[in-house]
Amino acid sequence: MQSSDKLVMMANQIVRNLAVQGDDKAVLLAADHMRKFWEPRMRTHIRTHFEAGAAGLTPLAKLAVAELLKIEANEAAA
Numbered sequence: 757m758q759s760s761d762k763l764v765m766m767a768n769q770i771v772r773n774l775a776v777q778g779d780d781k782a783v784l785l786a787a788d789h790m791r792k793f794w795e796p797r798m799r800t801h802i803r804t805h806f807e808a809g810a811a812g813l814t815p816l817a818k819l820a821v822a823e824l825l826k827i828e829a830n831e832a833a834a
Contacts, residue, residue, distance in 0.1 A: 760805045763798060764812040771816040783816055787823035799824065 770789055774782035790799060806813070806821045813821065 759801060761812070763802045763805065764817070767802060767817040767821060768812075768814050771814060771820050775816070779816060783819045783823055786817070786820035787827060790820070790824050791827055799828070 767786070767790070770786045771782050774785045774789075776782075777785060790802070794802075802821055803825060805811070806818070806825070810818050810821070
């Protein structure tokens with residue numbers, strides 16, 4: 757299993773576990789979880805994977821990664 761495969765699996769799993777909160781909340785909570793608990797190189801790797809087409813990510817996981825990227829961009833601009 758490639759490291760991107762593992763990160764995709766993890767992102768999908770996080771969103772799936774949070775889905776009971778509703779889709780919008782699950783996306784926000786998953787993005788926050790990745791920001792808080794994934795080390796920087798994991799976030800960089802999922803960003804690269806996302807920008808290369810996001811293969812294997814569920815629709816909600818794609819939204820969560822997009823939200824993560826938005827949060828990181830806002831933090832960098834602050």
